[in-house]
Amino acid sequence: MIGKTYTHKGEFKLESGEILTDIEICYHISEEIINKQKPVIWICHALTANSDAEDWWPGMVGKGKLFDPEKYNLVCANILGSCYGTTGALSINPNTGKQWLNNFPLITVRDWANAHEILREHLGIDKIFLVTGGSIGGFQSMEWAIMYPERFENMMLIATTYMQTAWAIAINETERMSIEADSTFFNGDPNGGKAGLAAARGLGLLSYRGYEAYNLTQSESDNEKVSDFRASSYQRYQGKKLIDRFNAHCYHSITRSQDTHNVARGRGSFADALSKVKAKTLCIGITTDILFPPQEQKMLADLIPGAIYAEIDSAFGHDGFLIENEKLSEIINEFLFHTK
Secondary structure, eight states: EEEEEEEEEEEEETTTTEEEEEEEEEEEEESOOTTTTSOOOEEOTTTTTOOHHHHHHHTTTTTTTTOOOOEEEEEEEEBBOOSSSBBBBSSEETTEEEGGGGGGGOOOHHHHHHHHHHHHHTTTOOOOOEEEEHHHHHHHHHHHHHGGGGGGEEEEEEEOSEEEEEEHHHHHHHHHHHHTTTTGGGGOTTTHHHHHHHHHHHHHHHHHHHHHHHHHOOOOOOOOOOOOHHHHHHHHHHHHHHHTOOHHHHHHHHHHHHOOOBBTTTTTTHHHHTTTTOEEEEEETTTTSSSSSSHHHHHHHHTTTOOOOEEEEESSSHHHHOOOHHHHHHHHHHHHHSSO
C-alpha cells in the first residue's frame, strides 16, 4: 500500500468545541488514485496500529488475501492523536510554536470519524463497499456509519462495542496512571514516559489475551523454577517493543479518546443511535474476549437493523481478531459473497 499525507486547510472543529488548524491525516491507499472500477474497502485500525493495514493485519490484507489490493481500493487512515503522521500530541501547537504533548485537546471517536469523512471527500469516494475494524476500529466504523449512513453498503464490526464500559475505562485509566507515575512524562520531553508506557503495555496485554492465552503460550515446562519466568520476560519484551515504536503522550491521548465512545451520547438510546445504520452489518465476537466480551457484539447485532452475529472460538482473547485469519476470512466471505 502507498503511504500519503493529506493536509486539510482551515479549521477542524472538535466535538468539544475546540479548534485544530490545518490538520494532517496520514493514510495508505492501494493505488495512487481511486480506481472507479473497484469497490472501496475502508479499514479502521486499532489502538497502536498505523495506517498501513498490510503491515499490522498481514493475514487479511495483501495480494491473494481476503482484502486484495488487486480486487479492491483499500484505504486506511491513521487516527487523530496517534504518532504515525496524523495530527496528534507530537504536532506543533500553532499558538505556542511548541509540541502539544500533554496539552493536546481531547479528541473523541466522533472526531476520528469526521476526519475519515474529510479524507473520503478528498479522495473522491462516493460509496464505500465495506467499512471494517476490530476493537477501536469498530468504534470508528459504527460512528461513521451512524453519522453518514448513506455512505456505506456493508459494515463489519469485530471484537468491539457500542460504548466504552466502566471495565474498559478502568483498564485505560490504570494504564494512564502507569504512564503518569513515570516523572519523565511531565518534563516537556517528547520522548518522556517510556518506562510508564512499557508498564501500561504490560497491563493492557492482560486484557487483550487473558487467562487462557497466557497459560497456553507462557507456562513453564520446568516445575522447579523460582525466577526468570517466561511470562515475566514476555511482558518486558512486549513493553520494550511498544516503546520502540510508539509514544507515551500519544498513547495517553488516544486512550482518553477511546473512553469517549458511546453511540447513545446526545442521540437518546443505544437503539435510537444504531437504528440510523443502513449498511448491511456483520458483528463478530470472540469467545474468550474479556475486554469487549461477546455479549457486547450480540447487543450490537440486536440493535443494528438486519445485522448478523457470528462468533469465533479462539484461545487468544481480544487479540484473536489479529490472529484468527482463516476463521475470519471464512465468516466474512459467507457474509459478503455467500461463499466459504
